[in-house]
Amino acid sequence: QSVLTQPPSVSGAPGQRVTISCTGSSSNIGAGYNVYWYQLLPGTAPRLLIHDNNNRPSGVPDRFSGSRSGTSASLAITGLQAEDEADYYCHSYDSSLSGPGVFGGGTKLTVL
């Protein structure tokens, strides 16, 4: 069981808006640590989608946005496109654990 909890799957039709939640605790997200989001597409290198809770690296479309509140964070995708079908992971530091943070369990996004 992952320290950061994500729904195993979400789905949406093209053009719709979907959100993926990432629920943590007082030792990670709730402690104020930044949240990062990654996109894993089959056959390609994973890419950083969101850093520092709500910032997009250069090249990431503004359809992707992130937020953080309390012990949770969310990734929102608007104007859903077929190429958004992928696995998404949240990531954050955890003060109770060693190493470079903890990952969520991942969420499979299906575009209907």
Next chain:
Amino acid sequence: EVQLLESGGGSVQPGGSLRLSCAASGFTFTNYAMSWVRRAPGKGLEWVSVISVSGTNTYYADSVKGRFTISRDNSMNTVYLQMNSLRVEDTAVYFCVKFAEGYLLPFDYWGQGTLVTVSS
């Protein structure tokens, strides 16, 4: 353009060894800590190991401690992962990842990954 190119994956029997390599380019390799992250079939991402810029400091997940060794050759812009006493549960795609700034998250660049299969 930042590139991380992993190699060395393959199939091995339990108890065997493999050495993964990651050739880095497109950035000043000696300015960044590096890491290996894996994804087992049907499971999520798991941090495996981290190495500091100089290579002096290394860190391991409990699941691989004592069996895996991370190292780097700054003259070759390459990071390695020596995996010994491999177990079935080590089966995964192994990604080479770069820290965004020094030793600070996030992992801003990832390689495509190399598959390690441990099976009898």
